[in-house]
Amino acid sequence: MKKTVFTLAAVLLGGLALSGTALAQGYPTKPVTVVVPFSAGGPTDTVARLLAEVMSQDLGQQVVVQNVGGAGGTLGAGQVATAPNDGYTLLLHHIGMSTAPTLYRSLPYDPAKDFAPIGLITSVPMTLVARKDFEPTTLAELMDYIKANGENVTYAHAGIGSASQLCGMLLMDALDTQMTTVPYQGAGPAMTDIIGGQIDMICDQTTNTTSQIKAGEVKAYAVTSQNRLDALPDVPTTKEGGLGLEIGVWHGLYAPAGTDPAIIERLEKSLQVALANETVISRFAELGTYPVTAEEATPDALAQTLASQTELWRAVIEAAGVYAD
Template sequence: MKTVFKALALSLFAASALGSVAVMAQDYPTQPVTIVVPFAAGGPTDTVTRLVAAAMSEDLGQQVVVQNVGGAGGTLGAGQVAAATNDGYTLLLHHIGMSTAPALYASLPYDPMTDFATIGLVTEVPMTVVARRDFEPASLEDLIAYIKENGENITYANAGIGAASQLCGLLIMDALGTKMTEVPYQGTGPAMTDLLGGQIDMMCDQTTNTTSQIQAGEIKAYAVTTPERVAVLPDLPTLAEGGLDNFNLSIWHGLYAPAGTDQAIIDRLSQSLQKALADQNLGNSFAELGTYPVPADQATPAALSEKLEGQIGLWAEVIAAAGVSAQ
């Protein structure tokens, strides 16, 4: 009889717990939500996140706060979210680095595919090849010749091992068969400051972090990294136009929660993300930065999960061929 009562008590407890989770999910959110950006403030991922957070705040009825946790190529902030309570109040907005980290770090403290719940894709951002304003080459053709001739005498800024800015540089150097001197920073925000000050020769960064400086003439721009020119920077040729055939690099961003987050909360966040990306004001802000929101069918858990899995395999091959490692 005691066994029967114990089993009944456990069943009632489990049902009560499930009911509490359901109520919590239904009422979510009841407090501010934090989105962790695993890079320094002022960089391109930070810019994208702040625009998305503002739009999602309106829909969720709670403030969505952005927290910058930079370091270790984005793995520090990502690891913090992977270890966070899975109640929907700590999220991660990360870029392509989520898919490159497994190939770069031998002892990564999380598994991108199993330690996170995907919410949806956000945007794919073109990159630009830029330099200090007084850099010698006058055109893309001149730049390519200059890199081939001067190689390691050129300083190339990036946001560290595995960052999009480093990956772009690696692909360019591989295509040209030469090496430049890499100068790592905590993020491309600080790198841009030194580029503006003339302390660094070159960098490759997303349009979200370079468009305004290019348009103001504060830095020199040579090319975009996508197969087509970018509408907001129509005079910039593609790298393919300069002879780097099939060069195609855009930086996708996705929104994640810790694994085990209740599916009802994930669905609510995905719906909020879709609504935010459909907002005309956000679309206009993205357009000014040379990017665009993904369509609604891409701002879903399934679409981001599929993208992440495919990109992990793709970049594992590229990084192995380049012989790059963070350890």
């Protein structure tokens, strides 16, 4: 009798496993939502929408971008961490996944344990830009101006943990000078006030500044990459201007932890298709960035990047003593 019960249980468990595999093989059968934990119109949102269009075609189901801003990206990330792990709710986040564990004393999720990595997407350089009538005309003049005026200089950022806040922290540390920081609910609104002249400056991703620089709506001082960008050939690097500030903002795609490996594999392949798409490559180039290689658009590469970057930013944030509630 015991043998019969054991055999029946094994059959039932095997059937459940087979059922899960069958579901994964048929994935997706309905639209997939990609949560962007920042406001619409910002740099991460731009990356997500470029990928969503191509991934929709590849998956045969619409990939919908949903903006869930607030709390420096932790609100949207937390929503995905507790979502069903069926592959229909994903997270597209940036470097903030590696800074949140140190910035937030009571983070409601663990980036390393509560998510299944799918792959890296891109690494975006930053640009130092200001309102177009800001007095300094070169990076050297800008550095001198900030040192001389300190807290009279207003610096915008897209909220606690945002790339623009992190770049601002590094800038102020490099200059040993504090500016007056003004937080916004996203990079889009911050850029609007830079263009409008209400705020002096920001350091933000090229995906959110390149078009405004080209249109002459803001004044550009430097890019934070090692080399000049094809999209902005006249903008010098921070190194050229004598500023020791290099930072790139990487983006990654995640699913909730426990998602079927077969679904992760399907999403990984779809991500790689999108990153190899000529339109995506061209549009990324216009924005001053580029897709990662197929070898980097993998779960292992994203997991390794997250782990190493978490340790790197822990030291930076602890030294700055900047924390969120």
